Amino acid sequence: MTSLSSTAPPGVVTSEGLAADLCCFPTPDQYFDLVSSFRDDDFEMCVDLCGVDYLEHFDRWLPDRIDATRFEVVVNLLSLSKKERVRVRVQAGDDAAEVHSLFALYPGTEAMEREVFDLFGILFTNHPDLTRILMPEEWEGHPLRKDYGAGRVPVQFKESPGPR
């Protein structure tokens, strides 16, 4: 297990306690250089990038010097040579959530970032083609946000909870 402090630049809070996975909590402006330092420290593959909307779960565990915001982008990096994973959780902000795109480091994240933009509305600066990927073009709203209704059609055989 590499001790993270060696690779992570100063000022980035790291913690190993959480379910024994390595986590980093950079601020949005440290985010890009942290991931590029990981890439130079031969984390060859960015496996996963997803968004989380913490509207109804603000009191989640966070290291002390990190101020919780509503949206969070979780990046999962994998080092094939060292057989290790690291999770980078960056607080992306509340309403105008904006994070730097990782396309320049890992071209594979282009589609994942489009999906996070499509389903959460988090913007990614200098992303080559930030358009919707899963929803139809003229769909309004971002479905995976917590304040977005489930779009459930009331089913007759239960006393249906009113219009959707």
Next chain:
Amino acid sequence: MMSVDQYLPILGLLILGVLFGAGSLVMSALLAPRKRPSDAKLAPYECGIVPEIEPPQRFPVRFYLVAMIFVIFDIEVVFMYPFAVVFRQLGLFGLIEVLVFSLTVFGALLFLVSEGALSWGPVKHLVAGMPSRTSSSTIVRINSDSDQAA
């Protein structure tokens, strides 16, 4: 004097052709459902998507070259028919004549092929120097003891 009956079969064939053509047109007008097909049904089928951009009318040259090859063989066959009817009377002279004719036509084909009308496929990247491969020749089996780093 050429007796007329030699041409009767051709006449019969002609009439049958016209009858069949006209007949099928009339029957389809009679029996087809009256309702005009909707625009959706007339639209070109593009896997369920209705295209906005009209496909351009200009086609790459390669398609025309293939059409040229067809034309060559078409002409050759057209001249073979009358030859085939009288090739016994013509004997050796006829045979040589036809061979000369088909050779000149074959020359046109050679020119077309050299122009690259038939070389369609994309450049294959790795084929040069590729060992003849079977389903287990180019794969490496890594079992647990030879656990080298990735």
Next chain:
Amino acid sequence: MALEDLQHNFLTGPLEDIVRWARRASVWPASFGLACCAIEMMATGGADFDIARYGMEVFRNSPRQADLMIVAGRVSQKMAPVLRQVYDQMMEPKWVISMGVCASTGGLFNNYAIVQGVDQIVPVDVYAPGCPPSPETLMHAILTLHEQIRTGEIMKRRHEGRPVHLDGTPELWTPEVPVAVRVGTPK
């Protein structure tokens, strides 16, 4: 004078039976495989369950040559107009089997992304229950469809009226098909 205006009478009776028998015996499905049900539809077309014995030897890929559209899988809001477009481009006479609960009623996914029942887009003839319906269920659905063809109306456009009584007043059984409504549903 077209076949439509021919009144159903004694003379044309046997001819119609022949037409219905011919249509029933060689219904060619359009392979409209969407999700898990498509895998079961492939298994039904495979060697073990083999719907070729009902004349469905081949899955036609272009709607121009298909008679039956098996909607196999969940229909998402983005896919709804495409499904309607392929249905429109199929030649008459055409039938629709809604295979699986996701196609029939939205099934497990009662949410924003799935059209709750494909009969909001295309008029459906037979609903096959199951998630996914096992090949036997699909074959049962196909046989019920054959029964419908055998006793059904041969010339009327399908959604223009269900059983046409001889006195000619067609019952309109399905509302005219609404366009798939694509709108987000904020709380």
Next chain:
Amino acid sequence: MSEPIVRAAERLDILSAETSEGAQELQRRTATHVDELSREVGAVLRLDGLTLDPTSIDMDRRDDETMIINMGPSHPSTHGVLRLMLELDGEFVLRTKPVIGYLHTGMEKTGEELSYVQGATNVTRMDYLSPVINELCYSMAVEKLLDIEVPERAVWIRMLMSELNRISSHLVWMATNGMDLGASSMMIYGLRERELILAFFEKTAGLRLNLNYVRPGGVAADLPDGWQDDVLVICDTIFARTFEYDELLTGQPIFRNRMIGVAPLAAEEALALGVTGPLLRSTGVAWDLRRAMPYLAYDQVEFDVIVGTFGDNFDRYAIRLNEIRESIRIVRQCIDLMPSGDYRSQDPKVTPPPRARIGESMEALIHHFKLFTEGFQVPPGEVYTAVESPRGELGCYIVSDGTAKPYRLHVRAPSFVNLQAVSLLMRGGSMSDTITVISTIDPVMGEVDR
């Protein structure tokens, strides 16, 4: 409900507006951003040493010479509802752009409304060719959050079932790949063998597909008695048949011309794109999660990781064919080493009481009722577990807020990431290569669109 609007099937512009996806589609060259254009041309790697020089894309290619067509959602060989937009110059493909979302089912939203007990039924419908492996990944994530131990027998049963599922998934791939390349008899053979495995699934879990068998805490039911000889019959027949497939396909000139040297992928490109699974292994990178980061009991079984050398279609075909044999080897070892014991963890928090006791004691009835209606509480936290699915690394990221429903359920789908490599693999290919490239990537659209 708004009164039904008659679909104006009469107006072509309304129709094309309905099915067009605007910005998601492939635009003309003049209308695309240069980064996006280089991505669609398929050579966009920024990694040092592999940067693309933008001059290599001929920007001034006049737009009326090329033709943009749809290999659209309803197409026989796009393995589901993938829409591939191609810019063609005659037979050559200049640009490719996958447009996906035609099977988006909002599963991650539905996952947030189902309790942990019901979650497996939702997740198992994502990758419908390997349902057991989806459930396995989800259950392992929940167990890691709860940190409960799964009994030894459950671990081995899970491994047996996921390897059988891998075989059936690769058999479907062999079938559809053969069908795509014209060998339609391969379709019949592939599905015929798969029926053996589905019969065993039906016997064990009651369902052929989407079997809700692997649940948090163990497996739903024990293996039926006499399962050893069923599985042995499966292993022997399929192992013998793989050599038949080899004979049927590998020697055919058409098959070879369309597979050898087509769509090569380099190791750095694969790593940069995050591609995993047979696609990555075909480039020579020996990365298989069962070997590199072993889970379940993969470190106690003997099997080989199959790695290609040229990274082209033929290597991917050879890898999948040999992986069927490796999985059969694992299944044989599972038969011999299967431990006895209970198949589900006895932790009352996760496992309902056995049916017999419900009749007798009131608490058992209440416990059973509460567990199935309300589900069990999971301590707050987040976890990411990854397993090796037939298509690559399948990851499950769960954030729990202490209630009985996951707060956020994200599944990392291997096909979603592998599919983005299609424009790279199509570089300079011809129209017919598109079919083989999509087939060898083996995307499952349920997993791509989630």
